[in-house]
Amino acid sequence: MSEFPYIRCLGCEEAIFDPTRAVCPGCGRCPVCGLRRVKPEIKDCPECELPYCTCCGRCPKCAGLRYAEIDSPCECGHPHNAEKLEDLIRYESVVGAESRPFDWGCIMVILALVTVILLILAALR
Ligand SMILES: [Zn+2]
Ligand SMILES: [Zn+2]
Ligand SMILES: [Zn+2]
Ligand SMILES: [Zn+2]
Numbered sequence: 001m002s003e004f005p006y007i008r009c010l011g012c013e014e015a016i017f018d019p020t021r022a023v024c025p026g027c028g029r030c031p032v033c034g035l036r037r038v039k040p041e042i043k044d045c046p047e048c049e050l051p052y053c054t055c056c057g058r059c060p061k062c063a064g065l066r067y068a069e070i071d072s073p074c075e076c077g078h079p080h081n082a083e084k085l086e087d088l089i090r091y092e093s094v095v096g097a098e099s100r101p102f103d104w105g106c107i108m109v110i111l112a113l114v115t116v117i118l119l120i121l122a123a124l125r
Helices: 082-092 104-124
Strands: none
Touching: none
């Protein structure tokens, strides 16, 4: 396995890219928090005037990467936040990703809500 496995974007579910990039070359979203950091969207390579590949965001002629000029970190700290980057690589890598741990907090909230609704219904009867 390479030191930096490639990840699949959660936003467009198409682009596969290096997780140390600030934005997805496919949709321009931050791979950690999903914030869309590009506006307006760039469709063609300004040098070659050719459309970027829709899957990997590379220009077919010069292989320039779309949104390569965005290298400032996102509001969430990506890609300078080592912990989030590690998480991203662990759970979203294209090869050998682990499934995310089960979110018990979320389940408890749903169960509590269901209980409250049932209690209200029972009281109304
Ligand atoms: Zn994307
Ligand atoms: Zn972010
Ligand atoms: Zn491609
Ligand atoms: Zn080009």
